Amino acid sequence: xxxxxxxxxxxxxxxxxxxxxxxxxxxxxxxxxxxxxxxxxxxxxxxxxxxxxxxxxxxxxxxxxxxxxxxxxxxxxxxxxxxxxxxxxxxxxxxxxxxxxxxxxxxxxxxxxxxxxxxxxxxxxxxxxxxxxxxxxxxxxxxxxxxxxxxxxxxxxxxxxxxxxxxxxxxxxxxxxxxxxxxxxxxxxxxxxxxxxxxxxxxxxxxxxxxxxxxxxxxxxxxxxx
Numbered sequence: 001x002x003x004x005x006x007x008x009x010x011x012x013x014x015x016x017x018x019x020x021x022x023x024x025x026x027x028x029x030x031x032x033x034x035x036x037x038x039x040x041x042x043x044x045x046x047x048x049x050x051x052x053x054x055x056x057x058x059x060x061x062x063x064x065x066x067x068x069x070x071x072x073x074x075x076x077x078x079x080x081x082x083x084x085x086x087x088x089x090x091x092x093x094x095x096x097x098x099x100x101x102x103x104x105x106x107x108x109x110x111x112x113x114x115x116x117x118x119x120x121x122x123x124x125x126x127x128x129x130x131x132x133x134x135x136x137x138x139x140x141x142x143x144x145x146x147x148x149x150x151x152x153x154x155x156x157x158x159x160x161x162x163x164x165x166x167x168x169x170x171x172x173x174x175x176x177x178x179x180x181x182x183x184x185x186x187x188x189x190x191x192x193x194x195x196x197x198x199x200x201x202x203x204x205x206x207x208x209x210x211x212x213x214x215x216x217x218x219x220x221x222x223x224x225x226x
Contacts, residue, residue, distance in 0.1 A: 002037035003225040006030055011218055024097055027114035032093040039085035039134070041225055045189060046138045046145075047077055053145040056152045088134070091127060128201070135197055139190055146186035153179050192224040 010022065010030055022030060051074060054066050096114055157175040199217040 001225075002033060003041055004222055006034040006037055007218065008222060011215075022114060027096050028093045031096045031114065032089060035089040035092045036082075036085045038221070039089065040081050042135065042138045042193065043081040043085070044078055046142045047074075047081065049142050049145040049149075049186075053148045053152075056149050088130070124204075132197070135193060139193060142186055142189050146182050149182050150179050153182075188224055192220060196221040196223075 007030075051070050054070050057064075057067065153175040196217065199213070199220055203214060203217050
């Protein structure tokens with residue numbers, strides 16, 4: 001919800017032709033909240049998938065201790081996700097400036113209503129590596145935990161298949177429905193965030209990205225939260 005509100009509302013206002021409705025402090029706050037909320041959305045979705053995978057593990061496995069402790073750790077790990085994103089994205093608040101009319105010194109490309117100075121090549125490369133690495137870790141962990149859940153459900157379905165086959169009114173097994181849900185979720189997660197990352201990088205690289213490209217980037221980045 002915070003991802004959609006922090007970026008969607010200003011984008012809609014800008015689309016209706018409103019200009020300079022945010023000062024420099026407003027631009028910093030809005031974009032900082034959006035980046036933090038996006039990172040928390042990524043990390044907590046990945047975290048939820050991890051807890052679900054631990055919960056589905058057989059009780060006699062080496063994950064038994066984690067199964068017992070995991071419910072008590074959820075709040076702590078969610079709090080840690082917030083702290084991490086608040087710290088990592090401080091640079092964004094320093095980088096964004098308010099609307100300006102001097103096109104030679106800034107470029108209105110991150111939003112239609114805020115601007116940003118040209119970043120140094122070294123600073124831009126370092127931050128790009130940091131953000132890409134973090135997003136990549138979340139996507140890989142999400143895919144790994146989802147794959148583990150699908151494998152556990154598939155094995156369970158094979159063990160109880162004779163029960164389903166002897167049922168007088170066979171229906172779609174619970175394991176199959178759960179597997180489809182997991183696969184849809186992880187497919188949307190990976191595809192939306194991968195495409196959003198590519199578009200965001202492209203927008204940042206271009207000196208004067210068009211409104212169409214920025215609009216598509218916004219829609220794609222809002223796809224998974226929606």
